[in-house]
Structures are given as structure tokens and as C-alpha cells.
Amino acid sequence: MGLKYDRDACTGCMLCPKVCSFGAIEKDGDKVKFDLDKCVLCGSCEEVCPVNAIHIERKAVDKSAIADHKDVWVFCETVDGRLRSVALELVSKGRQLADDLGENLVAILIGHGVEEHANTLIHQGADKVMVVDGEVFGTYTTDAFTIAMTSLIAPRKPSIMLFGATNNGRDLAPRVAARLGLGLTADCTGLEIDDERQLVQTRPAFGGNVMAEILSPYKRPQMATVRPNVFKPTEQDTSRAGEIERVEISISPVQIRTQVLETVTEAIEGMKSVEEADIIVCSGRGIKDPANLDLPRQLADLLDAAVGGSRPIVDLGWLPPSQQVGQSGRTVCPKLYFALGISGAIQHLAGMSSSDIIVAINKDPDAPIFEIADFGIVGDLFDVVPEIIKEIERVLSER
């Protein structure tokens, strides 16, 4: 197994080194050679080779092992009894995938006193909601939720299982995948059904420098975590009907090996989550002093936006880590993103470059943020932002 290269068949056309994203193919005389330490066996070279001199040997898919799995399942996370917005995004995307497959969409709701959300999920597009309710599920623990999820999945055999890529989703999904011996694709930004009814999972890698399409051909369900704020929720249809099934899952306290002593909310009173907001006002080093954060806060209040920060100002403790946008913070894709005094290091761009509209205000005309800004303003944010606030107030008052 692995990569097989037929040097005799190779014509030395040099197409394959050009498509290798990993620099694993080099010219070797009039042919090529492969550096298998760099190769990730992605198959890009196999695809372009005109004479089939490259072959990646893969396991055969046992169709009978996957044939009896059907339906698309989505895990709908709640926090403090409230449904997370990513749950609605997953139901909307899941609906589309289920329609493409001609199968049902099942929403999974686990918590304590969360059944009230079942109808919302049906209105959003679920055919069925499975509710696991119990005191033991009131606070998220890896063990309780893993037991619940695996007990639901194993006998009912869904074909696709999606989780939101939140901190809890990314804690739970790999645990479930490992227990059931399944593949799992992290932090997807694209999901589609191909001609062979497989789930094509697209995700960024290398800090957003490349995109990869991943398949889980051999086993079912195909599992993925999905980045919040990528798929937009559809309109809810309050006339939609669906089934609600309550499933009892009993767990004894000894099965839960982590004890949550305290839950601390760091978000400042009234501060919106950057991951869930439609508009984000994000500040960087250019804000100069924590007292100056009043200015972005004013703009944010006006637009019902979240206040975010780049890594340097979060490291300085001017904003809590929950508000940090970027590779080592949160990934966001709001409809509108204000970058105030942010130069635009690649780690920051990796966390926000898929925002619909980016407005950048920076003194330095060469700041990299301007390369991706839809509307860039070269100037002092302390001069410009107050004027923007006044202008927005004026426009809103005229509506």
C-alpha cells in the first residue's frame, strides 16, 4: 500500500511536481522522484498523470458494511439552556444534505430541560428530534455526552453525523469517533454529497493556505465538525411538523470521571460572542490604551455587534480570550467585520478572512489588512471612527 511509481511508464512530462502542494516530487534526470517523508498521499499527482505511472493503493470499500446506514444526524448544542446558533446552521445544512440523499434529518438534543427547543429544530428543518434529557446532562461532560451519543448512534446507524466545531463539539466528536472507530474531519467549511452519495468534507489547513477535500469512504457514519458561522440558517417554517422521540439514557455518577466544580463566564456583561455575532468590531494594537476601547464599544453597541480583539491586545489583558479573533483565538465569518488598528498578520487573517465585508482602518497604508479589505481607510482611527458613529446614527435615525 502507499504510493507506487512506475518509472518505466513515466514520460517525464513534469506535470506532477507542479500539482504537489507538499514539494514531495522532484525532477530526477528526465523523470521524477518522490520524497515520501513529505508526501501525504493526497493523490493530486495520481490525478494529473496522463500515463497512469503513479498509483496510490488504497483499501477497497466494502459496500455491504455501509449499505444499511442512512439519515443525516446533527448534534444540537445548548449552553445555559439556550440553543447555540451553530445548531440552527447545522440543521439548515443538514436539511440540504438529507434532501440530496433523499433521507431524513434527525436533530439530537442532549441536556436538562431542553425539550422546548425541539419544535424550533423541526421548524428549522429537522424531520425528527431525539431528546435525551436528564440532570446528568445539565452541564457538559465528555463522558456523559460520549455515552449518550454512542448509545444513540450504534444501534440506529446514521449515514452522516455532524457536530458544531465549538469547544465542546471539538471535545466530544473525536471521543465519539474513537470509541466507534470512525473517521472524523475537523472544522469543515464545505459539505456536499457527490455522485457516489459520499459526503465530501472541505476544510482549510496550513493556517488557511490550502483547502482539502476529505472523504470517509470505509465506515459510517461519516463524521465531521462544522465551523460555526459558515452555513447560514434558513428561514424557519412554523407550520413544519416532525416527530419528537424521548430516549432514556441512564448514566451512573462513576461513569463521569471529570467533575465540573465551577463554570465561569468571562464575557463582559452584555458583550456578544464574536462567534455568534453578525457584525464584529475588532481592535488591534492601534487602539493604544484599554481606555480607548470605549470607542469600538460605542460602534459595536450602535450596530448590535460583538467587540473583538487581535492577539496582542488580548495578551495584554485588555479583552478576555473569548473575544480574540485569529488562529490562536476564534475563527469568525460575520457579515461585517471592522478591523480597527489591526495590521493583519497572517494568523489574524486566518481567523477572519472569510467575513462577507471587511472594513479596515489603519494609519499604515502598507498594512497587509488592506489586501483583503473591501473598504480600506488609511487614517487615524481616533479621527475616523467617531465620524463613522455619527454618520451611522444619522442614517439610522432617518430610517
Added chain:
Amino acid sequence: MVNIIVPVKQVPEVTEVRINEETGTLIREGVQSILNPFDEFAVEAAVQIKEKLVEKHGDAYDGKVTIMTMGPPMAREALLKALAMGGDEAVHLTDSAFAGADTWTTAFTLSEQIKKMDFDMIICGKQAIDGDTAQVGPELAELLGIPQICYVRHLELSDDEKHVIAHRETDEGYEVIKAKLPLLITATKGINEPRLPNIMGIMKAKSKPFTEVNAETLGTDPSLLGLNGSPTQVRRIFPPERKKGGVKIEAEDPKEVAKKLVEFLAQKGAI
């Protein structure tokens, strides 16, 4: 005595990775390979625990910090750096049979080796900056049958050395979690400030115990390793659509520029 294993990964410095605009491929020339930054937090956390225990019990304390990786021969550099930071010994899983492993298979291969070792705690970095999956840690915990606490930014070992108290980052803030050893932690920013290895550390690292393990010495069914064992498959890799910049204007008159911006946003339906 607390034995700690720290699984690490050598990664390309992704901030230096650039795309060749013509061919759409990654330019890896001149891109350095580094110890994954999140793994530095993990190494530091393990070394700090050990240092505290040495202080408490004296030089007779013999708990070890073992650094481990699965990767090509050059990944040895990452192990040496972690040893220079204070790790006691290293295990390098290296074999072409391990190539093409996805997260499940990586966790499985690591677990096959770890099952042969003594450990009380495993500390991983939250995620590797090349794949950004954050999956190998929890998958490894499950395969070893131990609990996990992910995204830990504060870690304390109890006085009886049998429990940890950890602050686990959540989307809203953090949770204070208590759990009994053995367990797996994934470390994130804030847990500590990783030390820079000094000359002495770098010198010493070269003479610390270093074990290489290949597929044969691991003794695992080869059909469960590398690409063969992986339940997922990369079908295609392609460059992302790059967002192109739009207008850029000098704010000579802040009032005027604010007006233009708000017009633009209203036109786009953004406000």
C-alpha cells in the same frame, strides 16, 4: 511519582507558507520546521510539574517526562528541542508504514506505543498548527480509556498527587474541573510561558535516552497503520479562493470618508 508523556508534532511554520499564485501550490522552500507551538505549552507544563515534584521530594524523585512523536526522520529535531526544554527521554515512531495517517490512525499508533509505557498523565498541545484539528488528543484519550480535559489554560496537581484541577477554556469563559489520574490534558495558550532552551539544555538533550520505534518493533498489524489504517482519505488539495481587496482611500477628511463608508455599507445591505 508522576510519569508524564508529552506527544508532540513537528510542523512547518505555517505563517511562512506562501502560495505560488501561478500553480496554486504551497511554496515550502525556506519554510522552517518547528516544534508545534501548542506542544511547547504541553512540554513546559510537564516540565514544571516535574520540577515542583523534584523540589518537594528531593533528588530521589524519579518521575519522568517522556517526549514522543510520530513522524519522518527529521522530526527528531522537534524531540531534541523538547528534551532541551527539560524532557527526560524521547520516543520517535518513524517508519514509512506510518505515512498518510489521519487523526484516528495517528492516535491509534501513539496508543499502541503508550500502552507499553508507564504513565500517569499525558499532556498534548491543543492542536497542531498545520492541520488545526485538535482531534488526536481526545482520540488518544479514548483509545487509552482515560478521561480528558481539553483546552486547559491553568493546571495544578493536588497535594496528594492523585488529582488535577484544571481550567478548561469554553466558548464563554472557562470551567474549573477536577479529575483523577491517569488522564489526558490538552494545553492551550495561557497555561504557561514556554521556556527557551539554553545552551546547557541543548547540549544535554543530545545525550538523553532516545528510542526509535518502527512498525516492526511496534508490533502492530500493518493494515491498521498509516494510510491503510486511516478511515478518512484526502481526495483533493486546492488553493483557497483569496479574497481580493476593494477600495482603499486616504482619510484626509474623516467626515467625508465616514459618509462614503456608510453609503457603501448601506448599499451592500450590511447596516
